[in-house]
Amino acid sequence: MTELLTAAQMRAIESDAIASGAVTGRELMERAGRGVLEAIFEEWPQLAAAPHRAAVVCGPGNNGGDGFVVARLLADWGWQVETFLYGDAERLPPDARANCDRWRGMGGDVRPLDAFNEIPSEHPDVVIDALFGTGLARGLDAGAAHAVGLMGIMRSWSPPVRVVAVDMPSGYCADSGRRLFDEPEVITRSVQRRPGADLTVTFERPRLGHRLDEAAQVVGRITVKPLGIRHEIDGPLQNSKTPIAKDCRVLPVWLQKAGEGQKYDHGHALVLSGGAGRTGAARLAARGALRIGAGLVTLGVPPAAQMEVACQITAVMLRRVADAEALTGLLGDNRINALCLGPGLGVEEAQAALLTAALASGRAAVLDADALTLIARDPALFAALHENCVLTPHGGEFARLFPDIAARLEAKPVTGPAYSKVDATRDAAARAGSTVLFKGADTVIAAPDGRCTVHSAQGDRAAPWLATAGAGDVLAGMIAGLQARGLAPDH
Template identity: 60%
Template sequence: MNELLTSAQMRAIEAAAIQGGTVTGQELMERAGAGVVAAIDREFPDFAQGGPRVVVLCGPGNNGGDGFVIARLLQGRGWQVGVRLYGDADRLPPDAGANFRRWTALGDVAPLAQDDLPPCDLIVDALFGTGLARPLIPPRDPLAGLQPRPRVVAVDIPSGICADSGRVLEGGVYIPADLTVTFHRLKLGHVLDAGGLACGKVLVCDIGLGDNPAQGEAAREVAVAPKILRKGGREMANKFSFGHLLVLGGSAGQGGAARLAARGALRIGAGLVTIGCPPAALAENAARLDAIMLRPVPDSAALSSMLQDPRITALCLGPALSLGLRERDMVATALAARRATVLDADALTLIGQDDALFAALHDRCVLTPHGGEFARLFPDIAERLAAGATAGPAFSKLDAARDAAARAGCTILFKGADTVIAAPHGPVLVNAAVRERAAPWLATAGAGDVLAGFIAGLLARGMDAQTAAATGAWLHVEAARRFGPGLIAEDLPETLPAVLCDLLAQNT
């Protein structure tokens, strides 16, 4: 899995390398500048001809120092380079100040003022990077009026975006980039919130810091190992070897969501899947299902009896379940059984309304809220996340999911293009469906029900809660990307086998 760093973690890694004598701050700055120039060459080959015009925006910290290196290197190859400084040169950090002086021996530096950027082909944004702690002012696009609009390369992260949260600080703006070049590792702000869109294409440049891990709890991007999906290696295996999932379905006319979840679970490899539904819904479900089994479950007593079977390894509750007293009692019965359990949709609403249900959550549960459901479950945390971010590092979706998981004592999958999966302890995982992994057609009715089924199927097979949630979320996006525009929820389980075959082929 790719590690995602906070700005403090990145600074600590750099400081440790410098203090250990393996590299100097000047060397790191030179490597960073050279890495950005190499990325520009690779991504914009048309600039190789004609001496393009570039304006380098340098800020008051070490990100600005990187900018002075970039300006010097680009001028050395014949580019027309202008430099604008945001802040006071006398207050630059030592390494940045040294590179400022190296640049001023070659060219001029003008103060960055609103509306003073000349026509150019490229803007290099080295204003704030990961060091952003205050809004980027002026309160409008500093590139407004430049026609045609130049391409923009951000050094580390687009200025105005908080590197720890991906949020735009209140009262400020951000400079959207066509290309972002970051160093050593991705930062949280590259994948969370507005950062997922603002960064454009993101390249990670190696500046010689080795494989030094971050100190403290790290966040990681979700990655799926093909071998964990292989359904083999047990010569005497039968269907029960791969788990039995029980999906609780809704009343007659409301069974589609449970059927979507059940089909997703079966496709992802659960050995058996049963829908338990009110007796009046049996005929409707039987007319639509073949490989998925059916059981009448009229009430919580019937569910309790069914759960006496130890071969039922996981439960999925919520998709179109309804919100009555019967359903409340069934959720309570399911939680009391302490099986691996996915709680989605109506089950989340019931838990948000009932303190006793919330208190019954356990470490084998996965909650799958979207933003509105999260706010009903954790109103104070959601309020903090929704509040304007006035300074960096800002409270992030990752922070919110981690706090929620600690409070609930179970795994939280906080949905979105930047899905965050947090367990009560340990690293937080991020499934970022942004940039090259974007799948906007997932915003369709029933897609969340299929996701619940994917996760529940993996739980039934014996995966731990956080791994199942992360793997299900990753496969959900990959199936959507494989199908493409025009996707409806029914397409996701049917596309999944091709995704799984590709994964298995990578491991043979």
Template identity: 40%
Template sequence: MAEKLGDLLLTPAEMAAVDAATAESGIASFGLMWSAGAAVAGAALRLYPGALRFAVLCGPGNNGGDGYVAARRLAESGAEVAVFHLGDPARLHGDAARARAECALASQPLAVYIPGPGDVVVDAIFGAGLGRDVPQQVRSVIEQVTGAAVPVISVDLPSGLDGRSGEVLGAAFKAAHTVTFMTRKPGHLLMPGRELCGSVEVADIGIPARIIKAHSSGMISENTPVKWAHLLSSAKLETHKYKRGHLAVFSGGAGKTGAARMSAMAGLKAGAGLVTIAAPRDAMAENGAHLTAVMLHVVDDGMALRDWLADERLQTFVLGPGFGIGAKTRDFTAALSGRHLVLDADGITSFKDDPRELFNLFAEGEPHLVLTPHEGEFARLFPDIAADRRLSKVDKAQAAAQRANAAIVYKGADTVIASPDGRALINTNAPVWLATAGSGDVLSGMIGALLAQGLPAFEAAALGVYLHGEAGQRAGKGLSAEDLVAHVQPF
């Protein structure tokens, strides 16, 4: 399954390098601006054929130039168009100045725009490279447009959004539709940017793919099957349960066993050949009363665990859901440092006082630890990274993965999966109703099952997150963790 150009995510800095290299190659940059503006005009007419007026808001750079081209094309189509500019248009230069000169439509200062009934706003003020809070006059227009519920089509990215992080810089338009060019940026996928972009259209404006690929690090992408499907061997007739891996999930004591069962059942549904719950003796009857296909094994303490680990077939474990916080959890983690481990929930929080203790256990060799923190758990393990406001969620996940030598699943509506080698994937298929008690326990079991089947830590984490989202879509609104497990399917 080959990666398509549209699967790439370019940061604003990488896109700027692409633009510069395109110009150096001899391709006329104004032709690209013309194509961009035409794509925006085409989207506006297609989506809002009944608009009474298109209000085109043009900024002081090339994003504004795209807007002037769009305004001209809209006017040529017979639409009513009004153009508004930010700053002194006489100070435009290069392609943007030419686009305004050829537009031949009079423009008014942005501050005088008042949204009217039947308006559709074409937001061409700032693009993806904005790195500062929007000025007050732009904030004021954004507030008026938002209050009037006027539909917005944004050029490249809604003005006020950071194209690298998806964060709002003071204020931002909420677009119904966004037209970007050649590739998306991380800000189109990361929250809250994803919600503010509306539907996203990627327009091919004629930049050669070779130039884009030459200036893309290739390290940040959307989490799609192209990233891991090649690692999944198709099922064969001779495949048996041991070839599909043995996953062990640790249970808490009596009265605290439900989370482990969620993980274990999810692991079985996700394709593990065998699943065992390792539980204290006082929790055996409680677990046994609810399980049939999942096996049980008594593990009361660290000594019993180390005895069990003499069986070299035991290579993959899930620790943390419902297990309890404290020294026992840390001792179990240390015993498992040479095996594949998904550490979640209580497992993560047990190391909050000394995260380095955890990192040292898994510092050597290929990554075989998967950490699945939500926002609060992430801050407990990586307090300095979490507090750095200069970093995007992707940056934070990448830094954490490198420090821990682990695959990081930084959970949320925009879950980011990161590898110590710098790769990062942004997941987009999870429905909002996945935010329910026990959902994370299900995810841990799914990732554990994929590790047990031989996938590397990063790919197992990425596939697990993707399949988790698919299960949530199938289960539908109002799901419980039990519903989610019932809808888990292998890829």
């Protein structure tokens, strides 16, 4: 799986590479600029065929230095290039200042950011957003926010201006993906596209913010370019005190089964159902467990629902579970190695007793929906959670389970790095002593020890058809099926 880095982790990698003598800061800046140029021409080959117009918006840090390199390289390609600087060139960091001077030395003009905000009379074909990148640690002032908003408007012009972000669309936290600015009036007055990029070019590894929150919706296509420091990356990553978050990996479409195996070799999942008229969610979960590859799936149903369920299912087994005592007896069969509780279960005392019995068994257990509601209500149930449990809350359920953590996540960020969904899920998993799968377009899965995986359903990975009733029930069943197959939650 691909590591997802924070801004601080990437800075440490670059600092170590420079300290080792393997590369200088100016060399890294040059490589970054060349990577941006390559990415532009790879994304839009027609732009390499003839000169075009570009506006390069440079910030007060090293991201701005990358922008000056891109400006010079585009000019060398024959493009007409205008550069705009936020801040004072005299106060740029040394490497960025050197590239600014080099740009000026070849006849390039550096105009103040206010000139960009006046909207140029001749529209550029491409805008390079090199304002802040991953270094943003504070909110934007009015001038910078206006420039960011203007880039969003330009993307809606006819023909549209292509916006290319260096490392990160400006105004978004590289660690959390959260927006650190209020959309300026120039945006809120219109129905134009929100600030962001068509292409984001980053280096060596994606950043967490590319996959999370609002930034994941506005980064466009992400291209990762090398800086030639691959050998210098391993040390900081291995020595990190916090486990590195990772991008999700995709399991094979079909999980292999041993040729000589029988059904119990591939696990037995038990899904508990609610009462009459409330069995649909559990039936969906049971089918999910079966289709993902569990060798055997049993639906445990209360007596009043037995006929209803029997008329609906075929490949799934059916057992009557009248109460917690009956469940304990059923769990005497050690071949049942994974449980799923919550979809359509109910939230009364009888269901709380079932959940207590399930947790006491120590079995791998997926806890969703009503099970999460019961746990949020009862500190004793929360205390009974264990490392074999997987909690699968959506935002509302997460807030009921972990109200203080959710409040911190929902608080409007003022400075960066902002508290992220990764931070929140890690904190929740550590508190529960269980794996937490925090659902959403940016699903985060965290183990109690801090290991973390992110699945961002954005761009070509978007799956809007899953935003429908029953999808979460199927997911819970699939996780139970995978646990029955012996896969650990972090797999």
